[in-house]
Amino acid sequence: xxxxxxxxxxxxxxxxxxxxxxxxxxxxxxxxxxxxxxxxxxxxxxxxxxxxxxxxxxxxxxxxxxxxxxxxxxxxxxxxxxxxxxxxxxxxxxxxxxxxxxxxxxxxxxxxxxxxxxxxxxxxxxxxxxxxxxxxxxxxxxxxxxxxxxxxxxxxxxxxxxxxxxxxxxxxxxxxxxxxxxxxxxxxxxxxxxxxxxxxxxxxxxxxxxxxxxxxxxxxxxxxxxxxxxxxxxxxxxxxxxxxxxxxxxxxxxxxxxxxxxxxxxxxxxxxxxxxxxxxxxxxxxxxxxxxxxxxxxxxxxxxxxxxxxxxxxxxxxxxxxxxxxxxxxxxxxxxxxxxxxxxxxxxxxxxxxxxxxxxxxxxxxxxxxxxxxxxxxxxxxxxxxxxxxxxxxxxxxxxxxxxxxxxxxxxxxxxxxxxxxxxxxxxxxxxx
Amino acid sequence: xxxxxxxxxxxxxxxxxxxxxxxxxxxxxxxxxxxxxxxxxxxxxxxxxxxxxxxxxxxxxxxxxxxxxxxxxxxxxxxxxxxxxxxxxxxxxxxxxxxxxxxxxxxxxxxxxxxxxxxxxxxxxxxxxxxxxxxxxxxxxxxxxxxxxxxxxxxxxxxxxxxxxxxxxxxxxxxxxxxxxxxxxxxxxxxxxxxxxxxxxxxxxxxxxxxxxxxxxxxxxxxxxxxxxxxxxxxxxxxxxxxxxxxxxxxxxxxxxxxxxxxxxxxxxxxxxxxxxxxxxxxxxxxxxxxxxxxxxxxxxxxxxxxxxxxxxxxxxxxxxxxxxxxxxxxxxxxxxxxxxxxxxxxxxxxxxxxxxxxxxxxxxxxxxxxxxxxxxxxxxxxxxxxxxxxxxxxxxxxxxxxxxxxxxxxxxxxxxxxxxxxxxxxxxxxxx
Numbered sequence: 089x090x091x092x093x094x095x096x097x098x099x100x101x102x103x104x105x106x107x108x109x110x111x112x113x114x115x116x117x118x119x120x121x122x123x124x125x126x127x128x129x130x131x132x133x134x135x136x137x138x139x140x141x142x143x144x145x146x147x148x149x150x151x152x153x154x155x156x157x158x159x160x161x162x163x164x165x166x167x168x169x170x171x172x173x174x175x176x177x178x179x180x181x182x183x184x185x186x187x188x189x190x191x192x193x194x195x196x197x198x199x200x201x202x203x204x205x206x207x208x209x210x211x212x213x214x215x216x217x218x219x220x221x222x223x224x225x226x227x228x229x230x231x232x233x234x235x236x237x238x239x240x241x242x243x244x245x246x247x248x249x250x251x252x253x254x255x256x257x258x259x260x261x262x263x264x265x266x267x268x269x270x271x272x273x274x275x276x277x278x279x280x281x282x283x284x285x286x287x288x289x290x291x292x293x294x295x296x297x298x299x300x301x302x303x304x305x306x307x308x309x310x311x312x313x314x315x316x317x318x319x320x321x322x323x324x325x326x327x328x329x330x331x332x333x334x335x336x337x338x339x340x341x342x343x344x345x346x347x348x349x350x351x352x353x354x355x356x357x358x359x360x361x362x363x364x365x366x367x368x369x370x371x372x373x374x375x376x377x378x379x380x381x382x383x384x385x386x387x388x389x390x391x392x393x394x395x396x397x398x399x400x401x402x403x404x405x406x407x408x409x410x411x412x413x414x415x416x417x418x419x420x421x422x423x424x425x426x427x428x429x430x431x432x433x434x435x436x437x438x439x440x441x442x443x444x445x446x447x448x449x450x451x452x453x454x455x456x457x458x459x460x461x462x463x464x465x466x467x468x469x470x471x472x473x474x475x476x477x478x479x480x481x482x483x484x485x486x487x488x489x490x491x492x493x494x495x496x497x498x499x500x501x502x503x504x505x506x507x508x509x510x511x512x513x514x515x516x517x518x519x520x521x
Numbered sequence: 522x523x524x525x526x527x528x529x530x531x532x533x534x535x536x537x538x539x540x541x542x543x544x545x546x547x548x549x550x551x552x553x554x555x556x557x558x559x560x561x562x563x564x565x566x567x568x569x570x571x572x573x574x575x576x577x578x579x580x581x582x583x584x585x586x587x588x589x590x591x592x593x594x595x596x597x598x599x600x601x602x603x604x605x606x607x608x609x610x611x612x613x614x615x616x617x618x619x620x621x622x623x624x625x626x627x628x629x630x631x632x633x634x635x636x637x638x639x640x641x642x643x644x645x646x647x648x649x650x651x652x653x654x655x656x657x658x659x660x661x662x663x664x665x666x667x668x669x670x671x672x673x674x675x676x677x678x679x680x681x682x683x684x685x686x687x688x689x690x691x692x693x694x695x696x697x698x699x700x701x702x703x704x705x706x707x708x709x710x711x712x713x714x715x716x717x718x719x720x721x722x723x724x725x726x727x728x729x730x731x732x733x734x735x736x737x738x739x740x741x742x743x744x745x746x747x748x749x750x751x752x753x754x755x756x757x758x759x760x761x762x763x764x765x766x767x768x769x770x771x772x773x774x775x776x777x778x779x780x781x782x783x784x785x786x787x788x789x790x791x792x793x794x795x796x797x798x799x800x801x802x803x804x805x806x807x808x809x810x811x812x813x814x815x816x817x818x819x820x821x822x823x824x825x826x827x828x829x830x831x832x833x834x835x836x837x838x839x840x841x842x843x844x845x846x847x848x849x850x851x852x853x854x855x856x857x858x859x860x861x862x863x864x865x866x867x868x869x870x871x872x873x874x875x876x877x878x879x880x881x882x883x884x885x886x887x888x889x890x891x892x893x894x895x896x897x898x899x900x901x902x903x904x905x906x907x908x909x910x911x912x913x914x915x916x917x918x919x920x921x922x923x924x925x926x927x928x929x930x931x932x933x934x935x936x937x938x939x940x941x942x943x944x945x946x947x948x949x950x951x952x953x954x
Contacts, residue, residue, distance in 0.1 A: 223664025231656025234830030397667030411842030
């Protein structure tokens with residue numbers, strides 16, 4: 089074999105980045121792969137002026153790439169889940185290895201795709217699907233393979249982290265920063281996927297399956313966005329020595345496996361609390377290694393291409409050397425596992441509570457009595473002096489760890505107190521220690 | 522093949538950790554490796570009460586393990602370079618794969634060992650040799666394989682970082698903290714390896730070879746320890762918005778490759794500036810991915826075992842699936858490269874300078890004239906009021922980037938000024954941007 093032959097489908101941001109990195113760093117890449125890697129075909133609806141495809145066959149029909157008998161590795165970078173799924177399954181049926189950056193495709197259809205790939209004896213790799221250029225999938229699947237993974241927590245959506253960072257640094261409101269993020273091109277015109285946590289949920293599901301060796305279960309993720317995080321909560325968090333981050337958290341305990349995406353208060357001294365702007369980071373706790381953290385760019389043409397090309401190099405080694413390669417979900421038996429999943433109302437965590445209370449004696453006693461009856465203690469407290477002409481004062485509490493449904497029931501009782509006005513804001517708190 | 526058979530040589534801290542992790546996480550490890558991994562023999566001068574070796578053959582002669590025809594993978598955890606080298610070469614001669622945690626062995630004898638391993642068609646893996654449980658070698662060799670690596674900078678000695686952290690947090694002096702580190706077991710009775718940067722130099726050489734695809738060149742590292750870092754420099758760094766870290770830095774530029782270990786002032790807002798205590802972290806800048814950072818425990822029984830076992834799993838896959846595996850120094854052609862190495866006096870960086878100056882007009886003008894004549898500008902300045910009864914005042918400067926030999930020559934001239942008393946302290950400054 090003189091070279092491994094690659095077909096790239098999709099020539100958008102990531103596709104063009106991949107094409108260009110493979111060209112620019114050809115010498116380094118072939119020395120690391122131990123074989124030349126040639127892009128012999130590109131499937132794209134239109135040309136991309138940032139790519140010089142003069143030496144490559146360009147097809148408008150991406151399925152022609154999947155059917156090209158010369159292609160060893162099909163690189164799926166068209167995005168979306170419908171056509172992308174058909175394309176990937178066609179490539180597998182044709183006996184081709186697949187590399188993809190498509191988190192939605194893997195999170196929602198990975199189980200089916202991996203089963204077909206196993207039957208066909210081909211690899212499906214997806215390092216670029218989570219946290220862009222950070223090699224977190226390789227770390228979980230190989231680097232930490234000695235460990236029982238206890239939990240992981242990740243800043244895995246750059247748009248959300250940019251918004252929360254701006255809110256903290258400049259005291260701005262969510263809507264205001266979101267508009268700027270859209271103008272800067274960080275956030276889509278429809279920002280739902282990013283700010284409501286769906287994108288993070290896709291990525292979390294993938295990380296959790298790799299960490300725990302279980303099938304992908306996108307329908308089991310609890311997802312809460314950041315659109316309701318108020319500037320005052322950002323400020324009180326800081327006063328308490330915390331920061332608010334939109335985290336994807338997966339935890340394995342004797343009770344079951346938790347999968348959740350939500351705004352989370354974490355101690356400001358943790359390294360991950362200091363990951364700002366559009367950057368991503370994933371903190372992983374293994375039983376042998378302890379905590380490890382992986383940080384880098386979570387999006388962008390070349391950071392994502394870095395991950396796509398790393399996968400291509402790994403697969404090129406399999407093409408050249410033979411063997412069945414590595415298990416897509418890290419554990420060869422992942423597909424057959426039937427893990428107990430812990431529903432959100434059973435999850436245990438600490439909480440930050442903010443409420444508007446009447447400024448008179450006995451209010452704190454009433455609130456803390458309700459919490460105490462649910463076996464929840466108050467770990468920290470901020471009570472501000474009343475603002476001018478305001479008959480109510482903000483009351484901020486940090487609670488001990490509690491089961492979510494018990495905390496929620498306590499909140500309902502607190503909200504029913506005549507001395508409490510409006511809703512009680514709650515934000516989950518994790519020490520990540 | 523029913524299982525891959527492992528022989529462990531050395532049952533000290535890392536050896537016992539490896540033995541115990543392989544036992545405790547056996548189920549997860551075999552599911553990830555796709556095959557059972559059995560420790561069939563241990564070679565150790567004495568038993569370790571923390572390991573239950575009842576089901577394993579224990580040999581007092583470690584070479585018996587290298588010669589055992591049943592053993593597929595020899596795990597070298599005895600440390601040192603003399604016997605360890607003989608043991609590893611014997612194992613290779615016997616056609617066995619090798620996993621080692623021995624940074625000195627790899628840094629000083631890796632070129633010879635890898636050549637013999639290649640000729641014998643076996644793998645030599647050493648993830649645990651750098652930064653303990655952090656999978657940084659896998660990240661450089663595989664995860665970032667698409668990139669031309671521009672530079673890397675690492676906190677790769679936990680003892681040194683513990684000492685600098687304590688000096689900063691508590692304003693303590695070097696000698697004082699070193700004594701505590703020795704009492705805590707972080708530092709050896711002879712702390713030279715840690716505090717003078719030799720241990721970090723071993724690790725840096727390995728990282729640089731992986732990053733740039735060049736042979737290991739331990740004799741080319743510039744090494745400066747932290748024993749001369751004074752509490753006042755730690756304080757002034759903080760005033761200037763910087764922190765002092767003992768970094769291993771490798772950089773590739775058109776001028777050549779730099780390898781250097783020295784105290785470094787870095788902006789406090791960088792994530793790596795906030796890596797405290799005995800923790801390790803490596804920041805890597807690739808041309809496609811940009812900056813990525815890897816953080817975790819750099820030492821300890823089980824964190825190091827985590828890396829050793831990850832290597833065992835990777836090699837077990839090669840044993841089972843065949844193929845020649847991955848190149849030990851990331852590039853299959855690394856051994857044949859003859860890179861241009863940049864001597865320290867040619868390196869360009871910014872500098873922090875501290876001197877004791879007479880408290881009278883014109884002193885600053887004389888100092889800055891010398892710098893200006895060497896084309897070095899002053900980027901920041903602290904001049905303190907004279908302390909009671911002290912005729913001299915400390916003068917602190919941050920310079921622009923300059924070539925080391927030009928800066929050193931300017932320092933010689935400054936020290937010759939009658940208005941300057943004693944030596945000029947210099948600390949290199951890196952923005953790591």
